[in-house]
Amino acid sequence: MVAWWSAVFSGFGPYLLCQYLRGTFLTLAEVILNTLAHINEGMIYSFCGQFELAKVVIEPKWAFGYLTIYLVAIADSYRSAIYQNKLHHLAVLEYKGIRRLHISPMEIQYIEKKNPIIGALYSFFLPGLGQLYNHRFGLAFYAMLW
Structure with a gap:
């Protein structure tokens, strides 16, 4: 679930895990890189079938940065969720109260x-x-x- 929300919008996964500072930085990084790479404009052109305009609009170096942030956010959210689940399991085994x-x-x-x-x-x-x-x-x- 956490990886899915990170795929929807980088930063939402950490928010679900109550990692607000990390979530805020990832959200802001996605918005800034998306704007600099013109990802949304390229998507609009490609949805309209104007693939040549989509190629011209997208900035490749910023698009690679966007892709990196996007994939790192998904992987980090998944890793953090697995780690928190392991901590919960250990707490249950040790009969620690929540x-x-x-x-x-x-x-x-x-x-x-x-x-x-x-x-x-x-x-x-x-x-x-x-x-x-x-x-x-x-x-x-x-x-x-x-």
Whole structure:
């Protein structure tokens, strides 16, 4: 799941893993490199069948940078998710309790049962409201700003 969200938009995978600084840097890097490489313009031309214009518009050196960030974000998110799953498994084996509340400088995390339909409805009306419902304040305000 985390690798999929990183493939959708670099930085979303780390956000799901509560790695906000890494997610912010990857998101900004993708936006900047996408703009410099003119990826979206090339996609529009290629979807319209104007392949020669797509070749002319895309900047190859920035496109390779974009590809690098894109692939690194997917691989790093997958690696981080596997590592966090291993830590969770070790905690379960050692009978360590899981904290229901964690307060850090970046956010407050609660472990409680939530209704995913309500979160989806909130996000439908305004991106980020579903994250507020889930008490993921850093991700919520970041989504609202974008």
